[in-house]
Amino acid sequence: MSRPNSAPRTRVVVTGMGALTPLGATVKETWNAVMRGESGITTLNEDWAADLPVKIAGVLPTDPADLIGRVAARRLDRSQQIAVAASREAWDDAGAPAVEPERLAAVIGSGVGGAATLLDQHDLLRTEGRSRVSPHAVPRLMPNGAAGAVSIMLGARAGAHAPTSACASGAESLVWGSLLIAQGMADVVVAGGTDACIAPISITAFDRIRALSRNDEPERASRPFDRDRDGFVMAEGAGVVVLEREDHARARGARIQAVLAGFGVTADATSPVNPNVDGQVRAINQALAQAELSPRDIEHVNTHATGTPLGDYVEAQAIARAVGTHPAITATKSYTGHLLGAAGAVEAILAILAMQQGIVPRIRNLIRADERIDLDLVQETHRVTSPQAALSSSFGFGGHNVILALTRQ
Structure with a gap:
């Protein structure tokens, strides 16, 4: 695969969008909350947060298991559940395009993958023994688990890829999705990012490098470009788009929402x-x-x-x-x-x-x-x-x- 600055000039368009964020369970809910000026940041009231130096985060308002079904959710890490939910919304928003499985790919990046599963399963191993470790632990903790879950859900056989570039993972997934289309390896790519690891170790680790805000007023803590800003607020969520070769999208009468130019x-x-x-x-x-x-x-x-x-x-x-x-x-x-x-x-x-x-x-x-x-x-x-x-x-x-x-x- 060539580098981005030498990619062919095939036009790649966005035909579907899906999101699950602290502001809402859909793109529309998220955008409307932004328009109302709402904050998705809340206080962590769980017992495990009591002794943490930071007790605020952006937590989802909806259990992703309710969106994808409890049976399916049991086999997936929370980050994977969120990615599947957002991908479903994006796919539906794109009109569920008819595309050959061999021409459909999934690219879902994650900064930390199934870290929540790793932490939970390690605790089970330590406190209750080997027999309590889930047989689903490995596919749930893999960094590529979300891409695999979305690929399986949609039957995407042109590839399932998982860029891991920390907080740039979601954006880089759109880059590689666009390159797959530009180089003729796919006609449609479901691309995006997901993460869900609001946990004592992640909060503590970021706090140790003074990256997190210690503001104890949740709605006022995240303040980019403000003179008194003091760090970021950790949150969880997923965003997914459907990328498509422009002529493919126009041939099926798809609504083109933007061009990834x-x-x-x-x-x-x-x-x-x-x-x-x-x-x-x-x-x-x-x-x-x-x-x-x-x-x-x-x-x-x-x-x-x-x-x-x-x-x-x-x-x-x-x-x-x-x-x-x-x-x-x-x-x-x-x-x-x-x-x-x-x-x-x-x-x-x-x-x-x-x-x-x-x-x-x-x-x-x-x-x-x-x-x-x-x-x-x-x-x-x-x-x-x-x-x-x-x-x-x-x-x-x-x-x-x-x-x-x-x-x-």
């Missing part, structure tokens, strides 16, 4: 945790070049902006250098929290909806903007506009940078 994928090769402005600028430039867009064409950016003091500042520098200060900037983690490996896919969906609806969501909790950031931050009210081209940015520990360039047509 280009993308950039780079690595910093500097630090495993600290972002690098040059790597981000290179990814933006790659995406613009492949999409044949100029910086002035970009009217909206849904930023990665997690709310960490360093990360938001570095990303703002990269946008200003590569695109300029004119695009309307939003940061939807201020509503959802940080969905980890699902973030990039969900935020691409929200960027598409911003173009469709002509509304760029305001950045929640942006009270006093960081004076060092010279960008058009959408702050007090939603911005009514009609962006024809947008970027969605995703970055991950390990130095992963992924930029998606999206256009209306």
Whole structure:
């Protein structure tokens, strides 16, 4: 498979979208909650959270097992359940396209895979013995488990792939899905990201590197670009889109919701945790070049902006250098929290909806903007506009940078 900047110029379009987030069990519920200015962040009241330094997270309002069925759910990790639910919605939204199984692929990325299963099964082994370990433990904990579950559900035989690039996993899944289509390996790809590991070890580990907000007011904690931001809020969820070769979509009369016009994928090769402005600028430039867009064409950016003091500042520098200060900037983690490996896919969906609806969501909790950031931050009210081209940015520990360039047509 060639690198993104040498991909053939086959047009790849989005024909279906699905999401399960702390704001709702569907794309529509999630978007409507954003429009109402709601937060998906709540207090963790479980006993296991009592002694944690951070007691807030973005938890799903719906049990995914209720969406996919209890029998099916028993064989799947929570992250896989969420991916299956979001994939079903996306597939239905695309009109359940008739496609040969050998021309249909699944690409579902995850930052941590079935880590929740690994933790639960290890506890069972330690406290109750080997006989209590589930025979489904291995397929539930595999990082590729979600891609396999979606492939099985849809009968996708052109491939089942699972990019693992930390918090850029969901966005990178859309990249590789697009490449499968561009290189003639599939006509339709179900692509996205999922993660669900709100647990003592994950919260503690992120807190140890001072990445998490310690704000004890859940709805005010996630505050990208704000002067008083102090870290991100961990959340769970999944976002999935149906990607399709444009001529295939038009031949069946599909509703084309957006075009994945280009993308950039780079690595910093500097630090495993600290972002690098040059790597981000290179990814933006790659995406613009492949999409044949100029910086002035970009009217909206849904930023990665997690709310960490360093990360938001570095990303703002990269946008200003590569695109300029004119695009309307939003940061939807201020509503959802940080969905980890699902973030990039969900935020691409929200960027598409911003173009469709002509509304760029305001950045929640942006009270006093960081004076060092010279960008058009959408702050007090939603911005009514009609962006024809947008970027969605995703970055991950390990130095992963992924930029998606999206256009209306």
